Amino acid sequence: MRRLNRKKTLSLVKELDAFPKVPESYVETSASGGTAFTTMALLTIMEFSVYQDTWMKYEYEVDKDFSSKLRINIDITVAMKCQYVGADVLDLAETMVASADGLVYEPTVFDLSPQQKEWQRMLQLIQSRLQEEHSLQDVIFKSAFKSTSTALPPREDDSSQSPNACRIHGHLYVNKVAGNFHITVGKAIPHPRGHAHLAALVNHESYNFSHRIDHLSFGELVPAIINPLDGTEKIAIDHNQMFQYFITVVPTKLHTYKISADTHQFSVTERERIINHAAGSHGVSGIFMKYDLSSLMVTVTEEHMPFWQFFVRLCGIVGGIFSTTGMLHGIGKFIVEIICCRFRLGSYKPVNSVPFEDGHTDNHLPLLENNTH
Numbered sequence: 001m002r003r004l005n006r007k008k009t010l011s012l013v014k015e016l017d018a019f020p021k022v023p024e025s026y027v028e029t030s031a032s033g034g035t036a037f038t039t040m041a042l043l044t045i046m047e048f049s050v051y052q053d054t055w056m057k058y059e060y061e062v063d064k065d066f067s068s069k070l071r072i073n074i075d076i077t078v079a080m081k082c083q084y085v086g087a088d089v090l091d092l093a094e095t096m097v098a099s100a101d102g103l104v105y106e107p108t109v110f111d112l113s114p115q116q117k118e119w120q121r122m123l124q125l126i127q128s129r130l131q132e133e134h135s136l137q138d139v140i141f142k143s144a145f146k147s148t149s150t151a152l153p154p155r156e157d158d159s160s161q162s163p164n165a166c167r168i169h170g171h172l173y174v175n176k177v178a179g180n181f182h183i184t185v186g187k188a189i190p191h192p193r194g195h196a197h198l199a200a201l202v203n204h205e206s207y208n209f210s211h212r213i214d215h216l217s218f219g220e221l222v223p224a225i226i227n228p229l230d231g232t233e234k235i236a237i238d239h240n241q242m243f244q245y246f247i248t249v250v251p252t253k254l255h256t257y258k259i260s261a262d263t264h265q266f267s268v269t270e271r272e273r274i275i276n277h278a279a280g281s282h283g284v285s286g287i288f289m290k291y292d293l294s295s296l297m298v299t300v301t302e303e304h305m306p307f308w309q310f311f312v313r314l315c316g317i318v319g320g321i322f323s324t325t326g327m328l329h330g331i332g333k334f335i336v337e338i339i340c341c342r343f344r345l346g347s348y349k350p351v352n353s354v355p356f357e358d359g360h361t362d363n364h365l366p367l368l369e370n371n372t373h
Contacts, residue, residue: 040321047317051310054257054302063251063297070176070249070264070293074103075152075169075215078183078287079110079208079236082166086187086197089172091179096188096195103170107163110210113155120152120212123231130226152214169214171221176293183211184286207239207285216289218249218264228268240275240285247291256302265298266291 078085082105089097112120168183185207186197213232217225234243246269254261275283 039325040318043317043321044314047310047313051305054304057301057303059299059301060296061299063293063295065251066176068176069173071219071221072172072174072181073215073217073221074171074181075167075213076183076287077108077110077165077167077212077214079165079210080185080206081164082107084185084202084206085166085168085183086185087168087181087183088188088195089174089179089181090195091175092177093175095175096190097172097174102172103168106167106169108165108167109155109161109163110165110212111161115153115156120231120233123226126226127228127231178290178292180288180290182286182288183209184284184288204239208236209241209243209285209287210234210236211243211287218266218291219251220261220263222254222259222261222263225263228266234272238274242273242275242283242285243287244271244273245269245287245289246271247289248294249291250294251297253297253299255300257304 072089074087085105087103091097172181184197184199185202186199188195188197211234213229215227216229217227229245236243247266248268249264249266252263252265254263273281273283275281275285
């Protein structure tokens with residue numbers, strides 16, 4: 001008897017549960033919970049990628065700085081010997097800036113090496129994509145000081161060919177007014193009414209203003225920034241040929257998470273023609289870059305989504321997913337119940353009626369009789 005009492009006591013203790021459970025008949029399994037969590041996880045990952053991304057914000061204001069100097073960064077190769085060409089700047093204030101103030105004349109070979117040709121081809125491809133998709137400029141701003149330099153790589157082969165061209169590279173500081181940077185025949189000499197070039201001592205048959213612009217920019221030099229004329233190459237078809245570039249310079253302040261720089265963007269229009277005085281095409285053979293400064297200044301700032309905004313959007317995703325999936329599950333369940341009820345009603349068939357002698361019918365189901373014997 002004692003053993004039986006102990007077994008009953010143990011069984012009662014095991015069955016004892018202080019936390020009441022919901023009966024299994026009241027519990028309904030649903031697939032909406034798993035779908036909700038899967039959708040929530042995907043949207044959370046997408047939202048986190050948006051949070052990590054940055055974008056560029058553009059602001060415009062009037063440029064009030066006219067007293068500072070403008071820096072011009074130049075790297076141009078001309079298919080003429082260095083003693084035959086000269087470069088300088090003349091602005092609207094009749095101020096002449098000679099090339100000796102910051103430019104270097106370096107004898108070189110005009111034709112590029114295979115590696116340099118590949119670099120030029122890639123740069124021209126990027127330029128064509130930038131003209132079609134302007135949003136790529138934001139990517140270039142973000143990659144400043146991060147990617148490799150866009151400068152022309154040095155020649156990898158030891159060319160035995162004698163130099164037949166002149167690489168003019170360096171920088172000049174000019175006034176912040178419209179001006180004209182040009183490369184033409186002869187060295188520049190000052191003149192009371194401007195300046196002149198000693199072109200009389202150069203043979204006319206040696207004129208060849210085929211040129212390649214490896215780099216041209218305004219303002220602070222920022223690596224990895226691709227400018228509109230970088231990689232441009234022009235081949236002259238006549239000795240008396242003029243190449244003109246009309247440039248509009250826009251002051252730009254660049255503020256990213258990598259750098260802060262005062263640089264300049266610019267747009268350019270190109271024109272070239274053959275000098276023929278008999279046909280009315282007057283001018284001087286050479287390369288002329290006429291630039292003008294915009295009165296507006298652009299501030300480009302890299303921005304990032306704040307954490308509080310990311311947290312609020314994340315909470316909205318969690319709450320919205322639960323509410324939406326619950327509502328959709330309820331609507332689906334309601335539609336399924338309606339369809340099932342219609343099928344049940346359509347499959348119901350009434351029992352054959354029993355006729356009476358007076359012509360009425362009995363539609364009631366027959367009662368079961370209890371056979372008691």
